Amino acid sequence: MDAPAVPGLTGAKRACGIIRGNPVRRARYNAPMAGISGGMEFRAGVPIRVPEPPGTLPARGIRLVSRERPEVIAGQVVRAGQQLFRPGRPGMACYISPLMGIVKRVTPLMEHDGESAWGYELAIEPSGDRAETQMNVAPPAGRKLESWFAAMCQIGPWSDADGGVGLVPQLEMAKERKPKQVILVGLDAYPPCPDRTSLLMSFADDAVLGAVILADLVGAKRTVVLAGRGTGAGARLKPACKNFGAELLLANNVYPSSDPTLVAYHQAGGRLLSRGANPVSEGLLMFGPWTAIRVGRWFTRGRFDLVRPLMMRWPRAGEAMGCVYGFTGQSLASLDPRLGEHLADPASVVLVGNPMTGRRVGPVPRASVDEPVVPEEELLISVMPEVPATPLEPCIACGWCADVCPTRLQPVKLMEAALSRRGDTRLEEPLRWCIDCGLCSHVCPVGLPLTQTLRRAKSDAESAAGRSA
Ligand code: SF4
Numbered sequence: 001m002d003a004p005a006v007p008g009l010t011g012a013k014r015a016c017g018i019i020r021g022n023p024v025r026r027a028r029y030n031a032p033m034a035g036i037s038g039g040m041e042f043r044a045g046v047p048i049r050v051p052e053p054p055g056t057l058p059a060r061g062i063r064l065v066s067r068e069r070p071e072v073i074a075g076q077v078v079r080a081g082q083q084l085f086r087p088g089r090p091g092m093a094c095y096i097s098p099l100m101g102i103v104k105r106v107t108p109l110m111e112h113d114g115e116s117a118w119g120y121e122l123a124i125e126p127s128g129d130r131a132e133t134q135m136n137v138a139p140p141a142g143r144k145l146e147s148w149f150a151a152m153c154q155i156g157p158w159s160d161a162d163g164g165v166g167l168v169p170q171l172e173m174a175k176e177r178k179p180k181q182v183i184l185v186g187l188d189a190y191p192p193c194p195d196r197t198s199l200l201m202s203f204a205d206d207a208v209l210g211a212v213i214l215a216d217l218v219g220a221k222r223t224v225v226l227a228g229r230g231t232g233a234g235a236r237l238k239p240a241c242k243n244f245g246a247e248l249l250l251a252n253n254v255y256p257s258s259d260p261t262l263v264a265y266h267q268a269g270g271r272l273l274s275r276g277a278n279p280v281s282e283g284l285l286m287f288g289p290w291t292a293i294r295v296g297r298w299f300t301r302g303r304f305d306l307v308r309p310l311m312m313r314w315p316r317a318g319e320a321m322g323c324v325y326g327f328t329g330q331s332l333a334s335l336d337p338r339l340g341e342h343l344a345d346p347a348s349v350v351l352v353g354n355p356m357t358g359r360r361v362g363p364v365p366r367a368s369v370d371e372p373v374v375p376e377e378e379l380l381i382s383v384m385p386e387v388p389a390t391p392l393e394p395c396i397a398c399g400w401c402a403d404v405c406p407t408r409l410q411p412v413k414l415m416e417a418a419l420s421r422r423g424d425t426r427l428e429e430p431l432r433w434c435i436d437c438g439l440c441s442h443v444c445p446v447g448l449p450l451t452q453t454l455r456r457a458k459s460d461a462e463s464a465a466g467r468s469a
């Protein structure tokens, strides 16, 4: 049975258009998917074994973006020429970068209006040839959220993708409002590349322990470890869950079932969490495997991981996904010489993130200052064959985009409304339920840029709302 419609959406009823497309393709896209309305089954990939992080890595310059003025988050002035140092213990001193070195530049990143800065970029040059991948700093003693929160704000960076808003904003809200449930989301962001499953299977004990620690800190009664059914992760996680008192929940790994909106709705009792809303407002704390593993490893080893894993996908070469470790902010090209080649090649497509919604990076000239860097929020880098552009044709009202939409929007109607009423703030509400999964564009037989238009409309509506506030 279909899940009930999400209130506030314009698309409670599905579009039933004339079917003019390829019936085989349509049947595939309409396959019933247990537990999720819309979405799409892709062939699941084989998880890989993720190695332990190495002790040191070759030191490279890094570029970090901070939304706050660095001195505000760091507790001391950070300026060009300054030598960074490690704290003896959290809370004692400034720690803003995973790499020790000299701050070469602090550059304000300006809004479109050119008047205010939305963030700051810090360019840091390493002070040696090799960089340590762990910081010798013990986690705070005791179980007080305040002391852990203060420590976590000073070390990091933490992924912005946890729960759609990041771990730190969730913990901040949890100080005022206790979440009832903590969910470690181990469903893969894109099932053909089982990045999260691979991490869970490789560091099962650390992941579950990290989730239980975070639940304990925020006083949540329930700790759920959510993993993909049929991936092998269930058998690997079961003993750890039993040992640490967490609940193991297995669900179909249907794209995009790992999205926080869909996790809240389908795995946490129908909670309505629009895109970008803080899960704690719905009584949930959510994070991905690497965040949990990092917390678990910090607790058991008394050292904090400064590097992060990154999965690489080389479909053109027909290779299995691989894993490398790197510092957030180091150049992507420095991770693998082949990636450097692809980034410089205009015929290659390199995506940060999954092939449905990833950000295209490159081509970039070698040693360019604008070269893409290791992101904090994405686990996957995909190198794709170039897909020929589909010539644009008018909508044939096949209804596929509405059938596949996981939040039951009617993408084509929303797109038409967005194009005819640009910047209209009334579109803001339905657009909040677009989770930017890319499926509507993916299935559209005439290649209409639905996701892209909705993405732009969202940003237009947000700017218009900001202007009128
Ligand atoms: S991108 Fe938005 S409108 Fe399109 S299918 Fe996904 S959620 Fe629905």
Ligand code: SF4
Pocket (backbone or CB within 6 Å): 017, 394, 395, 396, 397, 398, 399, 400, 401, 402, 412, 440, 443, 444, 445, 446, 447, 448, 450
């Ligand atoms: S926008 Fe594309 S997928 Fe949606 S109804 Fe029209 S032709 Fe079909």
